[in-house]
Amino acid sequence: MSVYDFYKRAMKIESNSTGKNYPTLGEKLKHNSDLLMEATWDRNIQSKVCYIYDYFHDDQPELNIGMTYENTTKTRIDAKFIVKSYQSIDKDQVEYHLQFKPSQKMYFNETDELYYFETNYRKKYGVQDFPIGMYVDIPDDTGLYHKWLICSKESANQFVKYLILPCDYFLHWVEKDGQNKYKRSMWCVQRQQSSYTIGVYQDRYFEHADNQTKLWFELNSITEKFWYNDENNKTMRLIVSAPTDKPITWSVTKVENSKPIGIQKLTLYQDFYNPHTDYLERDDKGNIVAMYADYYDSNIEPSDQQTSVDVESNIYGKIIASTSTIKVGGSYKTMTLKLYDKDNNDITNDYLHASFDWECNIDGVDDLDLSNIITMIKGKEFNQRKIKFADDRRYLNKILNVKCTIIKDTDVINTDVINVEGKFELII
Amino acid sequence: MTELKTKDDLLNKLRSYTETTDDDNIRYKNIIKKSLLNCPELLYALHNKELESELFDEDNNILIDEETGELLGEVDRYFGENSNIRPHLFIPESQVEIQHYICYQVMFDSLPKYNNVQKYTEITFNIFAHGEDRTDKLTGIPRHDLIASIIREKFNWSNIFGMQTHLITSKESITDSNYLVRTIIFQITDINGISNTSYNGQTMINNYKVRW
DSSP states (O other): OOOHHHHHHOOOOTTOOOOOOOOOOHHHHHHHHHHHHHHHHHGGEEEEEEEEOOOOOOTTTSSSSSSOOOSSEEEEEEEEOOOOOOOOSSOOOOOOEEETTTTTSSOOOOSSSSSHHHHHHIIIHOOOEEEEEEEEEOOOSSOOEEEEEEEEEEEEEOOOOOEEEEOOOEEEEHHHHHHEEEEEEEEEEEEEOOOOOOSSOOOSSSSEEOOOOEEEEEETGGGGGGOOOOOSSSSEEEEEESSSOOOEEEEEEEOOTTTTTTTEEEEEEEEEEOOTTTTEEEETTSOOEEEEETTTTSOOOOOOOOOOOTTSSSSSEEEOOOOSSEEETTTOOEEEEEEETTTOBBBBGTTTTEEEEEEEETTOSSOOGGGGGGEEEEEESTTTTEEEOOSOOTTOEEEEEEEEEEETTTTTEEEEOTEEEEEEEOOO | OOOOSHHHHHHHHHHGGGGGGSOOOHHHHHHHHHHTTOHHHHHHHHTTTGGGGGTBTTTTTOOTTTTTOOOOSGGGGSTTSSSSSSSSSOOOOOOOOOOOOEEEEEEEOOTTTTSEEEEEEEEEEEEEGGGGOOEEETTTTEEHHHHHHHHHHHHHTTTTHHHHOHHHHHEEEETSSSSEEEEEEEEEEEESSOOOOTTTSOOOEEEOOOOO
């Protein structure tokens, strides 16, 4: 075929030389351009070997610099890191562009490593564009990897790009989930929030701090729980600060999670540090390693992120209630005992005819006859009890341990095997 | 002379304020709390969807001990510094859900003329009904009026505080942020704190005694 014949074939609309039909000449030229982009990809200084992942596939969740990738759970992806604008000191962090290969899949099936994006993000939250909301590790000019958050999409006729921001703050917080409290931590992006004040606000009697800031997160099953108030209807507070002895504390005043869907945006207003409830965790050298707001708002400390239960006996149990507190002089509180097998299946009903022996004691108070203080009656179901604590304020802030021994045939099982289960703080 | 040797002694002395006749503010607030939490009509009228299962079972029977009249659900969740019923007028947290509130205060600022042994205690209930749920659909009554009437029924002309209680004010208003409000005030002519209960001791009248 001559060069002229080749040219005619290439420019012909609806030609079939490659097996593909294109509705317009422009589409066909674009395809050729895509092929060129693929073919010349590695020659460009902007081309990087990156790793893309969500929070749950982050095998080094505490790092935002210097990650390594032996046996990683992250997915390797080729991308170009494009500097589109330059940083200015007085302005917010500028975003950069990330461009993927034209051949990069944007939709995944069950055999793909990134199929979890389809189930956990696109289907669950309606995230329209992969990979909005995901983290991406990009090497700098020395080869050191940095963590970035993919925040938005720059649509284009060709070579679509995504706007990325560096993850620059590792937030620690306490998540309340019914009767459970968990310690959480996650990398996020700090953004400026314009605040045209002098930094304090003064009324007739008091002056208090007056400042605002913003945090952006990946929207996932953990960050979706950020809200104006926590489960106890108290204002949600966070510590966002350099690790100093006087940390800056904030309350959540705005939650936005639909612009775009995939990013959880929080606006924070400066709040008071509470030395009674806020906690600065230190290492053995005295350096602050984590800062939690409202860590000690109850005497039951939060546990580390949900861990699987010890299943030595193949069966384990939990005592479940609406909250982790019992009110002194309050009404009956329903305790429900649940039993699970080693695969976490609920097998409580298998013990319908077993005997349940419930007992209580108070931490730090030995040899106390609780029969005058605690009233226990049967609940609606066979695995329930209702417990009421008398109006005796001497036990305020103490921990009530609720234990249940289940006897079925000759098997004896102690259910209080995990600290968080069956412990209730006595409050007013 | 009060002898306080340990922290527990100190705490027990302070805890006794909820029961002794020395301080009416704390004691009356405690009485109000118990009274409101044992009133299923009031708790129903607060229309907290999450807690309604603590009032009624699936057959719409009230969860109540028929012998003692005590409510069997977790009704104490209606009360607290972040709950529907609060012993102060202070709602600092952001309101992002439709909730109704009863805030009560106990105070006095006047005495009967020529008589400093008594005082006019006022118990104020501020009822906040969110505008988006302002009418109780099953009774057809505006919610702030309904709650106020239930409270009136419980306290007006009662001796729940010892002395007789009278309703002296019932006013409506509205907040900027779309809550319908009814403020009701009860007045009690009661003793002006003339008793003094020493730690682990007896309650005595102290108005004619010199104390340093």
